[in-house]
Amino acid sequence: MxxxxxxxxxxxxxxxxxxxxxxxxxxxxxxxxxxxxxxxxxxxxxxxxxxxxxxxxxxxxxxxxxxxxxxxxxxxxxxxxxxxxxxxxxxxxxxxxxxxxxxxxxxxxxxxxxxxxxxxxxxxxxxxxxxxxxxxxxxSVSSNTSTQTPATSARSSKFTSATRPSTRSITRNEASVAPAAPATVVKRSGKSYRIVVIGTSTGGPVALQKVLTELPANFPHPILLIQHMPSTFTAAFAARLDSLCKISVKEAADGDQLHPGCAYLAPGGKQMIVENHSNNRIRIMDVDDPKINYKPCVDITFASVAKAFSDKALAIVLTGMGADGRDGARMLREYGSTVWAQDEQTCVVYGMPQAIAKAGLAQLQLPIDRFAQAIVTEAGHG
Structure with missing residues (x-):
């Protein structure tokens, strides 16, 4: 067509x-x-x-x-x-x-x-x-144009489109080996975590703001954000998120110490990794490798988190083109960490989450409106 x-x-x-x-x-x-x-x-x-x-x-x-x-x-x-x-x-x-x-x-x-x-x-x-x-x-037709536009919406959902689909029941990937979640609530698994890491691309700025603005100021873990975005954009995006969120948000810098309740956005044109769990510091690197298509790259950050935090990471893949994040998610699962993906209906582009789901790596698939509460619940803070 x-x-x-x-x-x-x-x-x-x-x-x-x-x-x-x-x-x-x-x-x-x-x-x-x-x-x-x-x-x-x-x-x-x-x-x-x-x-x-x-x-x-x-x-x-x-x-x-x-x-x-x-x-x-x-x-x-x-x-x-x-x-x-x-x-x-x-x-x-x-x-x-x-x-x-x-x-x-x-x-x-x-x-x-x-x-x-x-x-x-x-x-x-x-x-x-x-x-x-x-x-x-x-x-738009189903809402009869009665919903508010992004420009006039509340602070906590500033980027939310007036045409964002309504919340659906939670579904899970058929290939997932994890038990199905209840249709109306995400119950805490009982796992303990030390970090949350989120990777996304096309549609990511909207999706990230939707999730992050709903997290409480005293969120108990640091959060790493990998958004495919030019280097001139990431500082402005981090600053905007910081002004809207209860948690702190900053563009990550080399040597940053990870702190609970703070989100670190990978700078455009660079790679962001975590050195090890003992010092919890971020490294920002120039990686000139023709095999790496993305700067920042979700796979690279996910892989470093797997090595540094083993089974203590909650990794999430949101809307985006391509399959970046799949290899890193596989490593995270091998180390015992948890991997979630956004569902198809609420993705702008169902590429990256689809790659996770098709590989059998998504233990849970959620509509974007359900992620924040699910993260808070699973992280042991709700």
């Missing part, structure tokens, strides 16, 4: 360039182009595209305002084009706050080693988030 795309940018050159790239993929079709946010809103309502690519800075109506209005009137998966600057990071996070699902650098040379790779990545991102369209529209 062909994915229909609306391209929005005030530059005619960029509109044409993006349209050519997307139309070069047989399963993608650009059905329209808008030069500002107001025109974009009108075209979304009229054409009902499967995906919108959106610039941030435009005349008449900016991209963030356009995203917010589109999500109110005709919820549609939106991919933002962002500049890799501090201001660009803040604007992109505001767009995710407004309801956009994902972002990609506007300068294609910033996202890939060569032009062909960049083209393929853009095409993949558009196809990936297009899968959310049906669920978003169905959820």
């Amino acid at each position: 062909t994915v229909k795309v609306l391209v929005v940018d005030d530059s005619s050159f960029f509109r044409r360039r993006v349209s050519e790239i997307l139309n070069a993929e047989p399963t993608l079709e650009v059905i329209g182009a808008a030069k500002d946010g107001r025109e974009a809103i009108n075209m979304v309502i009229k054409l009902k595209p499967d995906v919108v690519t959106m610039d941030v800075e435009m005349p008449v109506l900016d991209g963030i305002s356009a995203v917010r209005e589109i999500m109110q009137k005709c919820p549609t998966p939106i991919l933002m084009f962002s500049s890799l600057t501090h201001e660009g990071a803040k604007a992109t996070l505001d767009a995710l706050d407004a309801g956009a699902l994902d972002f990609i650098p506007k300068k294609f040379e910033d996202i890939a080693k060569n032009r062909d790779e960049a083209i393929k990545l853009l095409q993949q991102r558009v196809k990936a988030i297009a899968r959310r369209r049906f669920l978003m529209r169905r959820s």
Whole structure:
């Protein structure tokens, strides 16, 4: 089935360039182009595209305002084009706050080693988030547009989309060897933990904020966060999370001591590992290995946690493209730690969690709205 795309940018050159790239993929079709946010809103309502690519800075109506209005009137998966600057990071996070699902650098040379790779990545991102369209529209209809938008929601759910599906009963992966959890509550297993580690990619900023803002200030363990994100974005993202969460959140720095009730976000372009359980310090490393596709990489952090904490880790894989985290999760399970994954219905992209589930590593699969309470319960604090 062909994915229909609306391209929005005030530059005619960029509109044409993006349209050519997307139309070069047989399963993608650009059905329209808008030069500002107001025109974009009108075209979304009229054409009902499967995906919108959106610039941030435009005349008449900016991209963030356009995203917010589109999500109110005709919820549609939106991919933002962002500049890799501090201001660009803040604007992109505001767009995710407004309801956009994902972002990609506007300068294609910033996202890939060569032009062909960049083209393929853009095409993949558009196809990936297009899968959310049906669920978003169905959820919007079922709620009869009565739910509040992300821009006006409470502090504890600022990034939550107005079209976020309602909470479902807990399910578990059929391949999991763990016993099924009750349909309405997660009971504490009785295991003891020393650390929580969460890996995610596409859709991760929204998912992480949903989980972290619901944790109590006196959460008893440190938390490691691995989010696929450019280096110019992670500091701004950590600062935003810190301003919204009861726990502390910071961009991890080399030598950081792990403390309970603090979350450490892996810096973009680097790898984050834990040295060992005796000193509980973080190491931030430059790893120049062509075999490693992600910086930061969930597999690398998960593997270090397995070695440092053995069976005392609770590892969680949330929404994201690809299979990063699968190998690390396998090592964690071998060491006796616990691995959970996000369910398919509430993922923006059911890639990373699906890889965990298919490998039989997910002991529990949960909708995003259930993770925070489940973590608190399993960690022995609720």
